Amino acid sequence: MTVETVVDGETRRTVDFLYPDAPAAERAEAEAFSDVITGELVMTIGSYVVRHGNRLVLFDAGVGSQPTGSFIGGALRSGLLARNIALDEITDVIFTHLHADHIGWATQNGVPFFPNATYRCDRRDWDHFMSPDYEIEPWEAASTHPEFDAAQVRLAPLAGRMEFWEGDAEILPGISAIDAAGHTPGTNAFLLESDGESAMLLGDVVHSIHELLFGWRFPVHHDSQAALDAIARVRALLVDLNIPCSAAHFTGMSWGRVLDSGDRFLWEAIN
Template sequence: MSGGIPHRLMGAAAIVAVVAGSAATIAIPSPATAAAPAVGGQAPGYYRMHVGKFEVTALLDGTHPFQAEKFAIGAKPGQVNALLADQALPSPFEGMINAFLVNMGDKLVLIDTGAGNLYGKDGGGLVSAIKAAGYSPDQVDDIFITHLHEDHAGGLMLDGKPVFANAIVHVSKRDADFWLDDRNQSKVGPLLKPFFPAIQKVVAPYVAAGRFRPFVGDSPLLPGIIPIPAPGHTPGHTYYLLQDGGQSILFWGDTVHMLPVQLPDPKIAIEYDWNVPMAIAAREKALALATRNGWWVAGAHISFPGIGHVRAAGVGSYRWVPANYSLNR
């Protein structure tokens, strides 16, 4: 025994006294004065997959909330909000603004460009997403626009400057003739009238440079890319079907704005449609084609990455099967 008290003989009170006595010599960390500040925001959005030999990258330009019940056409009272609630979604319904990049080996192709600055803080993320995905806007060779609405062509410019220095812009001649002619403003409602000056401004630099080339018909635009006319949402609304190695993906633009609403009931239209009956017919045809053929579908306003399959869910009704997230794409 060397003058100390064996631990086995110390009572609880003695142990407490020893600990208390040594506390003055032990540095006790002080509690953090503040929590780490919240950073906010999300990572620039991209998602990669392959269709045959073609690399397809979904790009997120932004998200845009809108009053789904207010803008729906042909829905029963309360139907839209009820269908959203079935998916635990609120109203305003926050829709995506997606675009898609296709590396074809010899060409880098962009399908739609997002909204740029035309939707304020709700858009403008496309350039960041392209760079995050490993590319730069200057590498884009061809841009295929599904239709000349602000959230599909607005990204041709950002902060007042053209974004794509080397790209040729392709869009159906019927859509170009409509939106680039102010006389057609009398053919749309107040909601769509502002699209005319906005679209004319963003395409102007490409027109001046000789890099705006409207097309007619459904002949292949590049080996592997076929345009499919689908008028209704706009006069020249166009799908693009990409095919290789027995695989297909349909870039269908604005066939669907509110997935939880318009797949269960494809007859529900939206105020942004130029011709409601034609838009409904185009949607029903696209849903049937995609289901029957088992195509991948890429949608501009479907929850990011906006890629999946359509399956029948009863007579005239469909459901969405989203792409399974994978690191092996």
């Protein structure tokens, strides 16, 4: 099994805006990742390509071909082509959750963008976001173009070809979902296992390394307390297993390990 990162774009926000509850001394650590010109935290938006056996699995589908408010995307297609990955070679698209910055390339102009892929997500997110009763949240209205980007629009053409799991489950050989509901009703982390080695993709369980280390509250959670509990559970698992992890919005989608020094959690970067 191999894992590659493919960047679609980025969004930038001040650490202050993203984590208003975080203590100033902790926030100062995250500000080291901020853009030198704007002073904002660079939150990359991207996907992971996992090659395993005859599968070519894409985790998340970025912002899509058009910028959506604060989310600047559009590079995913070029990133795949630069790796000699044709769109029709993707066998599976796994959504970590169904927010607009993870489903943008799922379909384009009402047509599945990866024509041979089986699209997969946690059933709880599908039921939540695709319900006729779903109401666009204020942050979505402010940060996206819901008339194009909302799950109900973007994913409608996939309605007959989705495959679902729910919570802890092996989705494909060597790829297991770890229930981390909170950010959305069906948010998951993903354990990758092959030949005695493991790694974890964190989706949007956390949006920055420091949110993971300090357990900061992110302002956009479906269930804030459940999301904080999920961070603590996933972090404990990462420390316990001592395995590499990465997330779709980590600056540069970097990889590292979480260490417990006894006083606090530390990030050991992997180059």
